[in-house]
Amino acid sequence: MKTSKDWLYFMRLPILFILIAVVGTYLILVANGYIFNLEARKIEQTGMIYLKSDPRNVDIYLNGVLKTTKTPAKLAELLKGGYEVSISKDGYHEWFKFYLVEKGLVNADGDIILFLENPEIVPATEEETKNFESYPQKLAGNNIEIRNDNEIWIKALNQNEDDTLVTRLSDKIKNAVYYSDKKHIIYQVKNELRIVDLDGTNNIKLVSLSSEEKSNFLVDENGQYLFFTDNGLKKARIH
DSSP: OOOOHHHHHHHHHHHHHHHHHHHHHHHHHHTTTTETTTTEEEEOOOEEEEEEEEEEOOEETTHHHHHOOOOOOEEEESSEEEEEEEEETTTTEEEEEEEEOOOTOOOEEEEEOOOOOSSOOEEEEEEEEEEEHHHHHHTTTTTEEEEETTTTEOOOOSTTTTOEEEEOOOOOEEEEEETTTTTTEEEEEEEEEEEETSSSSEEEEEEESSSSOOEEEOTTTOOOEEEESSSSSEEOOOO
16 A cells, blocks of 8 residues: 555656756757747747957957957857947957847857057068068959049959948048958058958058058068058058
């Protein structure tokens, strides 16, 4: 004959199995990007923002809240909507971007470069000056175009694609070249050499020139040094 303790034991078994099933199901949902939205009182699929930067030790803010201090970083379990991300480090220009997160999708930025705020400008060496003489050859195949004097366009490399507008300014653009990773464009406006992401965001000043005369400029293969003409050839470490 079963005692009351036996019946209590058998009654607890279904509850235990149900609890295990519920917890297991929830963990599977979480692993697949689902969370319980307290405000909406329902389970919703989330999205993610993936970031990779150089330098790596940086402060990453999501809507003004510090999330992590290094990259690569995964900002996960984000409900559908708009998010502002900023990346900062002492001595560098801050990087900003606004993301529209969709359910089940990842917004990835793996080519984020932070540039120095106040790079030191020094004269180039004789060897660097000689190498700079190959400047026209280094720009071979450059598909950047300045249109209407104040627009930077990337010309499509095949007929099935459209040309892309990078940025439009109120002042005349005098020159423009790719940064070493071809994910940014360096250009001159007035007496400033500036750099901008290909999507037109993060438009920042790299160096100031002594005049508004057109300068020729390029960066080394590592993207660390910017060489430019300004009463002789000069260089500045920008990254």
